Amino acid sequence: MNNQRTKINRRRFLTVTGSALGAGSLGFPTLIPSRVLGAPGQPGANSQFVIGQIGTGGMGSTHLNNLLRFQKEGKVRLAAVCDCDDNRLEAAWGNTEQKATPYRDYRYVLERNDLDAVLIATPDHWHAVQTVHACQTGKHVYVEKPSSVTVREGQAMVQAARANKVAVQVGAQARTAKGAWQTCRAIRNGIVGKVSKVTCWHYDSPADNNPVPDSEPPEGLDWDLWLGPLPWRPYNRRYQPANFRWLMESGGGQIRDRGAHQFSTILWCMDADKQTSFTVEATGTVPTRGLWDTAIDMHAVFQFKNPDWTLEWGQPGQKLGKLEFGNVFWGEKGNLILEWEGGYKAANPEAQNFQMPPGGKEVYRTDEYEDFNMNHKADWFKSIREGHLRPAVDIEIAHRTATLCNLANMSMILGRKLVWNGDKQEVVGDAAANRLLSKPQRYPYCL
Amino acid sequence: MPEFMNNLGTISTVAAATTILTSASQAAEAVDDLIAKIKSPDDSVRGPAWQGAATAGAPAIKPLAGLMTDGNFEVARSARRAVWKIVRHAGSPATNRERQAVQTELLALLQDQPTPVRCEVLWMLSEIADENAVAPMAALLSDADTHEDARCALMRIPGKQVTKAFTNAFKTAPEDFKFALAETLRKRGETVKGYPSKKLTPTKQTTVGPSAKT
Numbered sequence: 001m002n003n004q005r006t007k008i009n010r011r012r013f014l015t016v017t018g019s020a021l022g023a024g025s026l027g028f029p030t031l032i033p034s035r036v037l038g039a040p041g042q043p044g045a046n047s048q049f050v051i052g053q054i055g056t057g058g059m060g061s062t063h064l065n066n067l068l069r070f071q072k073e074g075k076v077r078l079a080a081v082c083d084c085d086d087n088r089l090e091a092a093w094g095n096t097e098q099k100a101t102p103y104r105d106y107r108y109v110l111e112r113n114d115l116d117a118v119l120i121a122t123p124d125h126w127h128a129v130q131t132v133h134a135c136q137t138g139k140h141v142y143v144e145k146p147s148s149v150t151v152r153e154g155q156a157m158v159q160a161a162r163a164n165k166v167a168v169q170v171g172a173q174a175r176t177a178k179g180a181w182q183t184c185r186a187i188r189n190g191i192v193g194k195v196s197k198v199t200c201w202h203y204d205s206p207a208d209n210n211p212v213p214d215s216e217p218p219e220g221l222d223w224d225l226w227l228g229p230l231p232w233r234p235y236n237r238r239y240q241p242a243n244f245r246w247l248m249e250s251g252g253g254q255i256r257d258r259g260a261h262q263f264s265t266i267l268w269c270m271d272a273d274k275q276t277s278f279t280v281e282a283t284g285t286v287p288t289r290g291l292w293d294t295a296i297d298m299h300a301v302f303q304f305k306n307p308d309w310t311l312e313w314g315q316p317g318q319k320l321g322k323l324e325f326g327n328v329f330w331g332e333k334g335n336l337i338l339e340w341e342g343g344y345k346a347a348n349p350e351a352q353n354f355q356m357p358p359g360g361k362e363v364y365r366t367d368e369y370e371d372f373n374m375n376h377k378a379d380w381f382k383s384i385r386e387g388h389l390r391p392a393v394d395i396e397i398a399h400r401t402a403t404l405c406n407l408a409n410m411s412m413i414l415g416r417k418l419v420w421n422g423d424k425q426e427v428v429g430d431a432a433a434n435r436l437l438s439k440p441q442r443y444p445y446c447l
Numbered sequence: 448m449p450e451f452m453n454n455l456g457t458i459s460t461v462a463a464a465t466t467i468l469t470s471a472s473q474a475a476e477a478v479d480d481l482i483a484k485i486k487s488p489d490d491s492v493r494g495p496a497w498q499g500a501a502t503a504g505a506p507a508i509k510p511l512a513g514l515m516t517d518g519n520f521e522v523a524r525s526a527r528r529a530v531w532k533i534v535r536h537a538g539s540p541a542t543n544r545e546r547q548a549v550q551t552e553l554l555a556l557l558q559d560q561p562t563p564v565r566c567e568v569l570w571m572l573s574e575i576a577d578e579n580a581v582a583p584m585a586a587l588l589s590d591a592d593t594h595e596d597a598r599c600a601l602m603r604i605p606g607k608q609v610t611k612a613f614t615n616a617f618k619t620a621p622e623d624f625k626f627a628l629a630e631t632l633r634k635r636g637e638t639v640k641g642y643p644s645k646k647l648t649p650t651k652q653t654t655v656g657p658s659a660k661t
Contacts, residue, residue: 089653089655090655093655098656101656102656103649103653104651104655105649105650106649107649108649111647111649133646133647211520213520222651231570287494288490288491288498289490289525290521293528415539432535432538432575433538440573440598440599440602440603443645444627444644444648446646
């Protein structure tokens with residue numbers, strides 16, 4: 001009900017004020033979202049996006065620095081920062097020179113009618129709920145990867161983006177990075193011929209070698225809000241700070257962290273975003289003790305049909321490159337290595353020097369910033385300005401990537417092979433597995 | 448029938464009974480062995496024990512539940528993880544008898560275990576329970592310590608029985624819990640008067656900033 005009221009108010013605000021306010025109203029910029037200054041639903045070419053950031057720790061600090069740089073360039077006004085940990089919030093607020101308004105509860109940010117968009121950099125278990133709620137209040141969203149922790153969350157995110165006509169960019173930045181792009185255009189245009197297999201290597205995940213008992217949360221951390229959609233349980237230092245990644249519920253391990261990057265790049269290179277059905281069989285070793293329950297080492301095999309190819313996630317896997325993790329594209333004419341996921345690291349020289357053959361098909365990418373973190377956000381802004389609302393890692397693409405990560409973890413914990421029907425978005429012939437496609441969320445932090 | 452045939456029949460009956468007793472005794476020994484290992488302070492003993500517990504089946508659940516609140520948090524955690532292994536194995540397609548046996552043992556735990564165990568068991572049931580589990584699970588909707596976990600766990604179970612259970616619970620629920628039940632019922636297509644969604648209603652105040660209110 002509140003949600004509807006908020007949406008109607010915002011739309012009414014945009015309709016009424018957007019047409020009524022003219023140049024003379026520019027004396028009140030803090031009350032006006034940038035889109036008001038452009039065509040309805042389309043910010044003007046020179047307009048400044050008004051943004052709130054939700055989640056400021058970890059990768060959130062990189063995002064904050066990016067937004068401050070955009071602000072310095074006059075492209076963004078960072079109007080709100082939000083974190084459930086006051087210690088982190090204090091630091092973030094300080095970084096904005098105390099100009100952005102600080103909030104603990106993200107719903108205060110969503111209530112603001114002057115914001116065009118939010119950037120979400122919270123732990124994984126919050127991504128879907130906050131994204132869907134932001135979409136419902138008419139805000140464009142940039143959300144960290146992986147997009148979701150369950151398939152049903154991912155579907156809800158896609159639906160919310162489309163229903164509310166907003167752009168949702170997911171932070172798997174390689175698709176706007178030079179290294180991945182050079183690899184993508186080389187692979188798609190036959191540098192190694194037809195690719196039948198892609199393998200990933202990755203270092204092991206950590207085990208909790210210093211387990212501690214539950215305790216009171218540290219001062220300033222709102223533990224209830226940190227948990228949000230998750231079932232309530234006492235605080236433990238091995239959840240937070242910094243360790244959410246190693247819990248299945250909140251982080252999903254390396255396959256949902258780095259995997260979300262690597263798989264996104266691989267699907268791009270293989271032009272396989274629409275190849276949504278596959279089988280997956282995964283095994284892994286979970287630590288014998290401690291709170292963390294994601295795999296230390298893991299092996300997952302995905303089989304795709306029409307065209308047929310295999311994707312293998314390996315921890316440690318077969319390391320052919322020099323760096324900590326990467327991918328190998330195995331083709332009929334040899335193989336091509338991509339270190340990392342093509343973001344922070346350069347492409348293999350063969351890909352960098354690849355000459356497009358006659359009749360070759362070029363691959364588009366936004367190219368406004370050398371820094372791919374900046375470039376990925378520029379791509380998001382561009383999709384909003386141009387009105388197509390389909391950034392490079394649109395939520396639908398990210399949902400498909402996250403489905404690979406989430407189903408591999410499901411196969412591992414269930415101890416069996418899963419047959420995934422992408423059209424129906426269900427596991428074939430496995431009722432218990434299908435129940436794991438959603439995880440009911442604690443009220444009121446729910447979809 | 449020749450006498451030796453009668454004797455053979457007796458012998459085979461005795462053999463069958465002996466086999467059953469032997470396998471029952473072996474199963475009991477296996478459970479005892481699992482429990483002893485789960486109690487071990489040695490990670491290298493306890494860890495592989497819970498990791499390999501999937502096939503221990505229904506007989507191991509009650510003894511493991513007894514360790515789920517052990518004073519040694521590593522023992523408690525290992526016991527919980529062992530039960531999860533059993534539950535997820537029991538949910539495999541074509542293991543319906545095992546699933547039913549595991550469900551029966553889990554439902555029994557809802558009666559007399561401490562709150563954290565009952566909450567965890569509700570989530571276990573959410574993955575494998577059938578309609579026979581709805582009433583005992585729904586009974587915990589009226590317990591303030593377990594009602595939110597019960598609500599969430601029941602949401603995973605398909606069928607009208609669950610909707611009916613939510614409707615009944617709504618009638619007598621405390622006011623603050625009615626909002627959650629109303630949301631759940633609406634999601635299931637039911638009409639509920641009042642109790643609007645609180646999903647987008649902010650409540651948490653920060654101590655940071657000049658006003659330190661919102």
